Amino acid sequence: MIKLLLPDGSSRMVENWISGKELIGGLETALKKEVVCLKVNGELKDLDTQLPADAEVSLVRRSDPEALEVLRHSAAHIMAQAVKRIFPAAKLAIGPAIENGFYYDFDLPRPLTPEDLTVIEGEMKKIIKEDYPFTHRLVAKEEALASLRQAGEKYKEELVAELEDGEISFYQQGEFSDLCRGPHLPSTRYLKAFKLTSIAGAYWRGDSSREMLQRIYGTAFFSREELDHYFKLLAEAARRDHRKLGREMDLYSTDDQIGPGLILWHPKGGRIRQVIEDFWREEHRKNGYEIVYTPHLGRRSLWETSGHLGFYQENMYAGMEVEGQEYLIKPMNCPFHIAIYQSRSRSYRDLPFRWAELGTVYRYERSGVLHGLLRVRGFTQDDAHIFCRPDQMPEEIDRTLAFCLAILKAFGFKDFKLYLATRPEKSVGAEERWAAATEALRAAIEKTGLPYAVDEGGGAFYGPKIDLKIKDALGREWQCSTIQFDFNEPERFDLSYKGSDSQDHQPYMIHRALLGSLERFFGILIENYEGAFPLWLAPVQAVVLPVLPANLDYAGEVYDWLRAKGIRVELDSRNEKIGYRIREAQVQKVPYMLVVGSKEAETGQVAVRTRKEGDLGACSREELLARMEKEIREKS
RNA sequence: GCCAGCGUAGCUCAAUUGGCAGAGCAGCUGAUUUGUAAUCAGCAGGUUAUCGGUUCAAGUCCGAUCGCUGGCUCCA
Structure with a gap:
């Protein structure tokens, strides 16, 4: 018997030896229309699949996440069919569904232009209208290889050659056939809302x-509304783009005279950075860290000892010669912190050390990867290194992770996802140390109760790590924080401490960054808040706006008073109408606009307008200050 | 670095097939005396990224370099 699980939680027993189509034939029409494919014993299958005996079958409906994947995968096939019709010489590579759509890679006789996308879309619409069923067939491996070879499909041939011997799965719609595991939509007509979005190499x-292919990206949804919604989201992301806001709000820039990927923090960006740094230092002090400062350069021999010249050289700037010695600019801070450790002998009683530094590093990033503040060549890490004894290690990890979450929460991030990256094949360090460290990381993660995934073999060669991703206001994930063990450098630098047994022991060394880099974190903050920073971070917290030049004296008084109270305030006394100056302050996303005219001058008050709530009416300066100070304190 | 696209005033963008580089905003000057999202007028602003080539003539066509954008590889 086949057990059919229905979406309402009930189940139905059905006779063996029927196909998926026959199975859903008995369902009510509304539900039947919703079904895209089946899940048979947990595996996705086409609707026209022959069901095995005694299977457990559930329906995959349009609203299920798997359905969207199937839709997009089928869309990729339809696109490939269209491309083959337009470019018969096209060779197919791969075409999967991805997070926001799908792509297909082709080897084409000429580069594609944006106009080609329109033509391909047109052909896809024809294919959809022609309503070909997706049919599944199995072909013997030898036969598959031969036919692919004959068709000149060398990429597909390469893929098949690597598959296990036996039958190879193909899908066909109309004249188009493709190597594919499936499943697919019942027919091409099911694709209703799609759009090709871009071409890339x-x-x-x-x-x-290997060969550079041409990739066409597209996206597809079950309804026009969902497609439109997706493009609205993209437009929203464009509005928040930190490169655009950074220029409009005069926060930062780059300059061709200086070079790509090198950031100029303007005064307003600088104010935000200073607030971040001050907060960061204070929190580190409270959490038992000591602040250290280290140079930007070090001798070649340092980087030889650390191993960076071996495994990191391609990201390091070329050295410079000084008095016959070669110096290199630092891409990382760790060797310097290690040198501090080595500056004297260390006892087990001294540990742990928690040394933090806002350390500016330079890394050669290939030109094509640079991106605003998010990927740069010079940046400041909020770095720290913890040196501890084995018995202290689990607690240090706990503390670090908890500290990390607290800091990120202060910046308004609430959604976190953790990744535990374990030992890769090529790695250094003793097995017991890897096991102990990985377990401590896992235990710390589980203590937080947050969702996490294990990235098997995703650790660095020198140690396991936790990567923490935050979700921003648009639901996009960003990685900032990382907590990494290092079994490499303590060994290479021969770090030790004297134990209670009078023997030398190697300390555990942990690298961690919470914000990651100040540049990247700043970029993420700009996008998360759409430039409308909460009061504690806002570069200009308030602007005083005299209604008339006659009110300038009183406006100056208000300005001086707030300034003296530590508020980042500006005075806009330009010869413009009040509406004009309010608009400008609003566009610049200033949280508080303080309108002062003759009425306020007489009563000693200020008329408060906030960015969020608009005109709030007049109140006393003290009331205003109390309100602002509360908002700053609560970081709201 | 690789593939594709792009580069015109501080910003956003115009400029038929190659035929006199233009507008709005910002800036400056003046007028206006203003009460919660843009007052009016005038002025100034350019080696069309840079260098070279084709042409009677290049913002426009070709080549190189630099930079930017979207991807790929890599990554804080």
Whole structure:
């Protein structure tokens, strides 16, 4: 018997030896229309699949996440069919569904232009109208190889050659056939709302030494509304783009004279950075860290000892010669913190050390990867290194993770996802140390109760790590924080401490960054808040707006008073109408606009207008200050 | 670095097939005396990213360089 699980939680027993189509034939029409494919014993299958005996079957409906994947995968096939019709010489590579849509990689006789996308879309619409069923067939491996070879599909041939011997799964719609595991939509007509979005280059199999293919990206949804919503979201992201806001709000810039990926923090960006740094230092002090400062350069031999010249050289700037010695600019701070550790002998009683530094590093990033503040060549890490004994290690990890979450929460981030990255194949360090460290990381993660995933073999070669991703206001994920063990450098620098047994022991060394880099974090903050920073971060917290030049004296008095109270306040006394100056303050996302005219001058009050709530009417200066100070304190 | 696209005033964008580089905003000057999202007028602003080539003539066509954008590889 086949057990059919229905969406309402009930189940139905059905006779064996029927196909999926027959199975859903008995369902009510409304539900039947919703079904895209089936899940048979947990595996996605086409509707026209022959069901095995005694299977457990559930329906995949349009609203299920798997359905969207199937839709997009089928959309990729339809696109490939259209491309083949337009470019018969096109060779197919791969075409999966991805997070926000799908793509297909092609080897084409000429570069694509944006106009081609319109033509391909048109052909796709024809294919959809022609309503070909997606049919599944199994072909013997040898036969598949032969036919692909004959068709000149060398990429597909390469893929099939690597599959296990036996039957190879193909899907066909109309004249188009493609190697594919499936499943697919019942027919091409099911694709209703789609759009091709961009063309990009992509290496065959992601390998930069292999052919560069042309990738076409597209997206698809079950309804027009969902498609429109997706494009609205993209427009929203464009509005928040930190590169655009950074220029409009005069926060930062880059300059061709200086070079790409090198950031100029303007005064307003600088104010925000200073607030972040002051907060960061104070929190670190409270959490038992000591602040250290280290140079920007070090001798070649330092980087030889650390191993960076071996595994990181391609990201380091070329050295410079000084008095016959070669110096290199630092891409990381750790060797310097290690040098502090080595500056004297260390006892087990001294540990743990928690040394933090806002350390500016320079890394050569290939030109194509640079992106605003998010990917740069010079940046300041909020770095720290913890040196501790094995018995202290689990607690240090706990503390670090808790501290990390507290800091991120202060900046308004509430959604976190953790990734535990374990030992990769190529790695250094003793097995017991890896096991102990990985367990401590796992235990710390589980203590937080937050969702996490294990990235098997995703650790650095020198140690396991936790990567923490935050979700911003648009639901986009960003990685800032990382907590990493290092079994490499303590060994290379031969770090030790004297134990209670009078023997030398190697300390655990943990690298951690909470914000990651100040540049990247700043970029994320701009996008998260759409430039409308909460009061504690706002570069200009309030602007005083005299209604008339006659009110300038009183406006100056208000301005001086707030300034003296530590508020970042500006005075806009330009010869413009009050509406004009309010608009400008609003556009610049200033949280408080303080309108002062003759009425206020007489009563000693200020008329308060906030960015969020508009005109709030007049109140005393003290009331205003109390309100602002509360808002600053609560970081709201 | 690779693939594709792009680069015109501080910003956003115009400029038929190659035929006199223009507008709005911002800036400056003046007028206006203003009460919660843009007052009016005038002025100024350019080696069309840079260098080279084709042409009677190049913002426009070709080449190189630099930079930017979207991807790929890599990553805080």
